Amino acid sequence: MKKKIVAGNWKMNKTFKEAEDLLFGIADALISGRPDDVEVVVCPPALYLELATDVATEHDFSCGAQNLSEHEAGAYTGEISAAMIRSTGAAYVILGHSERRTYYGEHDQLIGKKILQALRHELIPIYCCGEVLEEREAGRHFQVVEKQISDALSGLDADAFSKVVIAYEPVWAIGTGRTASPEQAQEMHAFIRKVLASHFGEHAANDTTILYGGSCNAANARELFANPDVDGGLIGGASLKAEDFVKIVNSF
Numbered sequence: 001m002k003k004k005i006v007a008g009n010w011k012m013n014k015t016f017k018e019a020e021d022l023l024f025g026i027a028d029a030l031i032s033g034r035p036d037d038v039e040v041v042v043c044p045p046a047l048y049l050e051l052a053t054d055v056a057t058e059h060d061f062s063c064g065a066q067n068l069s070e071h072e073a074g075a076y077t078g079e080i081s082a083a084m085i086r087s088t089g090a091a092y093v094i095l096g097h098s099e100r101r102t103y104y105g106e107h108d109q110l111i112g113k114k115i116l117q118a119l120r121h122e123l124i125p126i127y128c129c130g131e132v133l134e135e136r137e138a139g140r141h142f143q144v145v146e147k148q149i150s151d152a153l154s155g156l157d158a159d160a161f162s163k164v165v166i167a168y169e170p171v172w173a174i175g176t177g178r179t180a181s182p183e184q185a186q187e188m189h190a191f192i193r194k195v196l197a198s199h200f201g202e203h204a205a206n207d208t209t210i211l212y213g214g215s216c217n218a219a220n221a222r223e224l225f226a227n228p229d230v231d232g233g234l235i236g237g238a239s240l241k242a243e244d245f246v247k248i249v250n251s252f
């Protein structure tokens, strides 16, 4: 079932004390008002997940991790498993973010394995896809996103796919202050829905939550979220200030 979601991707930011302040800041700001039909998800560094899920449970929001291992358990120094993440009470995990693709060489076959691992442990994957600037300028953005989706998701059956959330994040809009225009976002989201329909059927595609990510902030969220195929946002920098983040939540 399609939901509206606003998810904050904190990336590698905040010390423990700062994380605590931000979590309580978000909780307080949400108390002052929020739409009933928007799920709020906070994705801090994994180290703070247990703290975050404690605050989230009391204040009616959810938490997610930013990555997980494709392995179940064992000798993988530095890795964090899906079972560990789930055991903190987290419900979501961001997978395939362009920073993981660019800096850690993650590709869609690996991301596909991570998606399966998340689903095995009842975590909802937020699968990120999106083209780089040269691909958009060369007019290949639809082709690129279609291939990413096919490579990472087409192995899922309809039931498994029904749990996946998609985030379209044009790489040229991440950390650059440049945002896709509402028209560009809508055009790509509608295209993604068409690709999903060809793999999983029209009904499943219409039920899929597709978020926009890439310099989405309190000033542009309303225009982006007004589009029929934009079901919310995956928020980077603007999720690091409680007031801005909750303004985005209230942009629906």
Ligand code: 3PY
Pocket (backbone or CB within 6 Å): 009, 097, 169, 173, 174, 175, 213, 214, 215, 216, 234, 235, 236, 237
């Ligand atoms: C951004 O907005 O910068 C993001 O990468 C969100 O994931």
